[in-house]
Amino acid sequence: MSDAKVYAVVLAGGVGSRMGQQDKPKQYLEVGGKPILIHTLEKFYIEDDFEAVIVPGPREWIAHTKNLVRKHLPDESRVHVIAGGSTRNETIMNAINYIEETFGIDEETIIVTHDSVRPFVTRRIIEENIRYAREVGACDTAMPATDTIVVSEDNEIISDIPERRKMYQGQTPQTFNALKLRNLYESLSDEEKNILTDAAKIFVLKGEKVHIVEGEVFNIKITYPYDLRVAEALISGKIEE
Numbered sequence: 001m002s003d004a005k006v007y008a009v010v011l012a013g014g015v016g017s018r019m020g021q022q023d024k025p026k027q028y029l030e031v032g033g034k035p036i037l038i039h040t041l042e043k044f045y046i047e048d049d050f051e052a053v054i055v056p057g058p059r060e061w062i063a064h065t066k067n068l069v070r071k072h073l074p075d076e077s078r079v080h081v082i083a084g085g086s087t088r089n090e091t092i093m094n095a096i097n098y099i100e101e102t103f104g105i106d107e108e109t110i111i112v113t114h115d116s117v118r119p120f121v122t123r124r125i126i127e128e129n130i131r132y133a134r135e136v137g138a139c140d141t142a143m144p145a146t147d148t149i150v151v152s153e154d155n156e157i158i159s160d161i162p163e164r165r166k167m168y169q170g171q172t173p174q175t176f177n178a179l180k181l182r183n184l185y186e187s188l189s190d191e192e193k194n195i196l197t198d199a200a201k202i203f204v205l206k207g208e209k210v211h212i213v214e215g216e217v218f219n220i221k222i223t224y225p226y227d228l229r230v231a232e233a234l235i236s237g238k239i240e241e
Contacts, residue, residue: 004108005051006130007178008044009095012037012057012065012116013084025058026222027116028068032235036222037065038072039119039235044112045073047123049130054098055116056084056091089185092199096178105178110134113199114173117222120234121173125213129175132211137177139211140200141219142168171215174200184208 012027027037037055044053057065065081073079082098084091092113099105110133114121125141132139145167151160176199184202185193192205203210222231 004106004110004134005103006049006110006112007095007099007103008047008050008053009092009111009113010037010040010044010053010055010116011084011088011091011113012055012061013088013091025061027057028061028064029222029228031119031222031228031231034072035068036119036231037116038068040114040116040121041069041073041079043119043121043123043126044114045078047126049126050078050112051103052099053079054095055079055081056095056098057081057116059083087196089193089196089199089202093182093185096182099178107177107179108134109178110175111178111181112173112175115221118172118219119222119231120216120218120220122216122219125215125219126173128213129173132213133175133177136209136211137180138175138200138203138208139213140174140198141171141213141215143171143215143217145169168212170198170200171219171221173213174198176203180208 028035031039041053044050055065062081062083069076069079069081082094085094096111110130112126112129129139129141145164148164149162149167150158153159181199181202184206196202200210218234220227220230222228
């Protein structure tokens with residue numbers, strides 16, 4: 001077993017525009033009597049693998065986030081709330097830089113990045129992410145696609161229907177060797193950075209391997225009002241995980 005240090009990076013920068021919620025970002029909405037963010041943080045907070053849990057979020061919500069951590073988690077010193085960036089990948093870079101400045105970083109340091117609004121991640125998924133990131137350098141949690149995927153170049157006419165057996169639906173965590181991720185990101189052109197949707201694509205663009213970790217159907221991202229109802233049912237036990 002490697003003694004490389006591992007950090008959780010729970011990305012809390014979303015504003016929840018698709019939720020139709022105007023007064024607060026979706027990660028602060030309550031499910032099962034607690035904010036979604038706290039449910040998610042608890043999954044990482046209880047794992048001994050992590051040196052610390054980093055929470056990059058909107059600058060104007062930092063104080064609120066710290067108050068929630070103080071209220072709900074016994075040892076707030078393990079959770080570090082910082083300002084995120086203007087994009088997902090800039091936010092991850094902020095987290096890597098914070099880890100380097102606060103704890104130090106080396107060639108084996110691993111970061112497990114996860115959406116703050118995916119509160120149903122499992123220990124198995126987290127452990128496999130850490131293992132494959134150590135072995136390969138990068139991994140991504142994904143599920144085989146159950147629906148046929150269609151491609152449209154103009155958003156009106158179907159231009160391709162790929163083989164479903166090759167298609168996966170991405171989830172998180174996505175886990176990386178921290179320095180390798182930062183070095184690859186810094187080597188991208190501005191044009192390449194502009195087409196990024198997530199951090200795993202940085203490795204793909206540079207021809208690096210990204211191992212697939214099998215996700216879970218219930219590892220949902222709470223995005224729409226309907227997802228809140230599903231999350232409530234999962235937490236209350238009305239839907240079996």
